[in-house]
Amino acid sequence: MALTASKILTELKKCGFDYVVTVPDDDSRRLYRLIESRPEFKLVSACREGEVIAIAAGLMLGGKSPVVLIQNTGFYESGDSLRGLAIDLHLPMLFLISCRGWKSNAPMTDSAAIYIRQAIEDWGIHHHLVEDDRHIDRISLALDEAKKAQKPVAVLLGCEISDDE
């Protein structure tokens, strides 16, 4: 089973997101291209992930529904924005985190992947793992959870996103 860009996009649409705020990365590049081509989503491409969280926070305060799309490496970079904005302001922000180096059936060797689950948990953020299309509805579940708890929730994309067959 694969994790396909169009399935993720359909799920994001179902969730009601109107903005995707991102720093582009290799694992999610096909999703990025698809989002770019869809008028129902506005794409905000930033320079660093700390910016992404602050931009998404501003969008939320202004009444929009952004989703954050970053790589695990960028999650580490974004710490103070995560703390001072998403967590301290109790924003139900959904993070889609593409996981460089993730391996579900073999030992991981990339520290970006090895530490990510623990790092997210240490921030007090609950996370869901999406490794193929069968898990796509976990994105909606994560958003519901974020809204109920009024806090950020993460979805780890544990597989390179592919184009449709």
Place this chain on the structure above:
Amino acid sequence: MMNSFEALKVVSRHRGDAIVVPTMTANFEWPQVSTNPDLDLMFSGVMGKASSMGLGLALARPDKQVIILDGDGSLLMNLGALVTIAHMAPPNLIHFVFENSVYRTSGGQPIPCAGKVDFAGLAHAAGYCNTYAFSELSDLEKNLKKVLDQRGPTFVVLKLEPATERTPYPFTTTASILARFRTVLEKLKPEV
């Protein structure tokens, strides 16, 4: 060179019904001069992210002008924001930078390359539509209406006199004003 408090008074006289996002020194001083506190999103620092938060607001609410009151040290912590803002190019965004060349709120240590960085030049090179630098209060007063009336994003450097002592006013956290700000902003939403 200007005094930050006097410069803020001038900005306040011209802000109209704009959203204002003050950070660092401006966070302390702006509430003393603001005439529309319900639309002030007091910002708690977060390593210079006021400009990025302002960008999100400007994109979400194109019906409102968004004025960011940034510090020079704050901008240096989030310098990529200049490029991101220029890339998204919200016409309703005005980005002020209070250049006092020090980290005033943390002890007055000089910022890197103090007095040599050309902040307006950086914003121009990043792609802001308009960039200005004012050293005299009278020039700011005389030109501010024209500056604010332009299609943005617009960048304005205010060159301040040295002030290393901390401002005597209290700091306002974002969390403490957030509910009121959101409620007021929601009420001002244009009908679709």
